[in-house]
Amino acid sequence: MTRFYPREKLTQLIVGLVMTASPAVVPAAQAQRICGTPSAEEWQAQLNPAQQQAYQRAEARAAQRQQEAAAGTAARTAAGGVTIPVVVHVVYNTAAQNVTDAQIQAQIDVLNRDYSRTNPDAVNTPAAFAGRTAAVGVQFRLAVRDPKGAATNGIERRQTTAAYWLGDRVKMSSFGGLDAWPAGQYLNLWVCNLDAGMLGYAQLPGGEPAFDGVVLLYSTLPGGAAPYNLGRTATHEVGHWLNLSHIFQGGCRGTDNVDDTPPQSAANYGCPTFPRTSCGAAGANGDMFMNFMDYVDDACMNSFTAGQRLRVQTLFEANGLRSSLLASPGLTPVATPLPVTLVEFGATARATAVQLHWTTAQEKNNAYFALERAHDGQHFAEVSRLTGSGTSSTARRYTYTDATLPAAVTLYYRLRQVDLDGTTTYSEVRTVNRPEQHEAFQVLPTLVADGQLRYTAAEAGQLECCSVSGQRVLPAVQLPAGTGQLDVRHLRSGTYFARLTSQAGVRVSRFVVE
Numbered sequence: 001m002t003r004f005y006p007r008e009k010l011t012q013l014i015v016g017l018v019m020t021a022s023p024a025v026v027p028a029a030q031a032q033r034i035c036g037t038p039s040a041e042e043w044q045a046q047l048n049p050a051q052q053q054a055y056q057r058a059e060a061r062a063a064q065r066q067q068e069a070a071a072g073t074a075a076r077t078a079a080g081g082v083t084i085p086v087v088v089h090v091v092y093n094t095a096a097q098n099v100t101d102a103q104i105q106a107q108i109d110v111l112n113r114d115y116s117r118t119n120p121d122a123v124n125t126p127a128a129f130a131g132r133t134a135a136v137g138v139q140f141r142l143a144v145r146d147p148k149g150a151a152t153n154g155i156e157r158r159q160t161t162a163a164y165w166l167g168d169r170v171k172m173s174s175f176g177g178l179d180a181w182p183a184g185q186y187l188n189l190w191v192c193n194l195d196a197g198m199l200g201y202a203q204l205p206g207g208e209p210a211f212d213g214v215v216l217l218y219s220t221l222p223g224g225a226a227p228y229n230l231g232r233t234a235t236h237e238v239g240h241w242l243n244l245s246h247i248f249q250g251g252c253r254g255t256d257n258v259d260d261t262p263p264q265s266a267a268n269y270g271c272p273t274f275p276r277t278s279c280g281a282a283g284a285n286g287d288m289f290m291n292f293m294d295y296v297d298d299a300c301m302n303s304f305t306a307g308q309r310l311r312v313q314t315l316f317e318a319n320g321l322r323s324s325l326l327a328s329p330g331l332t333p334v335a336t337p338l339p340v341t342l343v344e345f346g347a348t349a350r351a352t353a354v355q356l357h358w359t360t361a362q363e364k365n366n367a368y369f370a371l372e373r374a375h376d377g378q379h380f381a382e383v384s385r386l387t388g389s390g391t392s393s394t395a396r397r398y399t400y401t402d403a404t405l406p407a408a409v410t411l412y413y414r415l416r417q418v419d420l421d422g423t424t425t426y427s428e429v430r431t432v433n434r435p436e437q438h439e440a441f442q443v444l445p446t447l448v449a450d451g452q453l454r455y456t457a458a459e460a461g462q463l464e465c466c467s468v469s470g471q472r473v474l475p476a477v478q479l480p481a482g483t484g485q486l487d488v489r490h491l492r493s494g495t496y497f498a499r500l501t502s503q504a505g506v507r508v509s510r511f512v513v514e
């Protein structure tokens with residue numbers, strides 16, 4: 001297989017060597033566009049035999065579509081659009097390399113305009129070429145669902161100690177980069193500080209999924225470094241990812257496998273003026289230097305052609321090399337719980353109960369509130385369940401009286417709000433202190449010196465007396481409400497608990513026998 005290196009490729013390799021040896025001299029602003037993407041021919045040489053066969057089948061299909069279109073037996077316009085989920089991996093060393101979410105969204109917007117030919121500078125296409133320009137019919141959106149099914153904004157970031165990146169290590173977390181998301185479901189875009197003066201490079205279709213995607217120099221995003229600061233590097237590299245070749249591929253006698261792009265001897269740089277002819281009569285109108293797959297400045301490229309669209313759309317036919325993206329879950333929103341706005345939640349101690357109340361300003365999909373209580377602030381158990389209002393935009397007030405109280409003086413309450421889909425949200429915890437407990441049942445004095453236990457009970461109930469170890473030391477007795485006393489002369493010196501069980505709950509009072 002013959003290897004063909006265009007002049008730019010050699011320049012890139014040479015520059016790459018120089019820059020690798022002395023990375024500190026890499027200029028902040030690029031003097032010339034350098035794209036690190038291999039040609040289709042070079043790409044095939046990198047593939048394993050099975051991948052090579054698949055790629056060659058795809059190339060044969062693309063060529064067939066081109067012939068059908070030329071013969072008028074197939075439409076150049078693809079039916080339906082394609083929207084591709086995008087994940088952006090930002091691998092940064094300095095703050096400047098940590099591009100903002102806004103820059104990333106601006107980059108996505110540029111891609112969408114350029115691939116739908118709604119870019120405002122489309123009017124700059126010379127009339128001689130305007131008739132062959134086209135909307136590629138591919139759109140891009142930041143993913144909203146990650147490979148694990150969780151919600152995402154489609155952007156992940158990692159700080160690295162590496163000042164520069166060369167090669168695919170930026171795609172490997174083990175080398176300080178970020179791993180690709182499944183390439184069959186997402187377009188992976190890495191943003192980092194590329195070495196060798198490179199603006200970006202792409203992996204053509206059909207290769208190793210772990211390395212599939214596009215790598216961009218951070219300063220090529222919108223707002224970056226002129227003259228490559230309008231996001232067109234991504235447009236160009238995503239073109240490669242969609243199997244487009246440089247428009248000058250192979251020179252005047254070569255081909256980019258697209259029949260409506262004129263032959264061109266080599267890359268154009270800067271901002272040429274029309275006409276710019278490099279292959280004589282072969283290209284009647286000269287070079288289509290404003291094509292996104294040339295090397296001109298961002299401000300001077302503005303077009304794809306119908307032939308390029310056809311080549312891209314072939315990838316999305318059944319079994320096409322990018323067709324699995326059509327079934328990606330990456331743009332399916334993750335159902336998120338809708339808010340129930342709790343504006344107030346309070347707990348107030350009464351004589352023998354705790355009064356709870358809460359108010360919602362609005363509710364969405366609210367199934368119920370579970371009121372939970374703990375005596376230690378940690379081990380909450382459900383006390384009661386109150387049906388929610390479902391969806392309501394007006395204030396709703398809830399009350400509950402907790403009359404079955406445990407012995408603890410301090411009680412803790414919280415609300416567990418449960419949505420119709422089972423999603424659970426907890427309120428803050430409210431604490432209730434119950435000084436009234438002593439009035440509900442009280443042993444006084446707590447020091448028993450004369451063998452008589454004196455008590456006050458707000459309600460009638462059953463009294464038991466237990467040792468510290470829980471052993472019952474008196475037969476259970478029924479007490480009427482009011483004050484009274486019990487003979488405990490037979491109790492040895494020590495600490496005991498008097499436990500009154502009434503309809504209002506259990507009350508415990510400690511006493512000491514001398």
Ligand SMILES: [Zn+2]
Nearest residue numbers: 035037236246
């Ligand atoms: Zn390129």
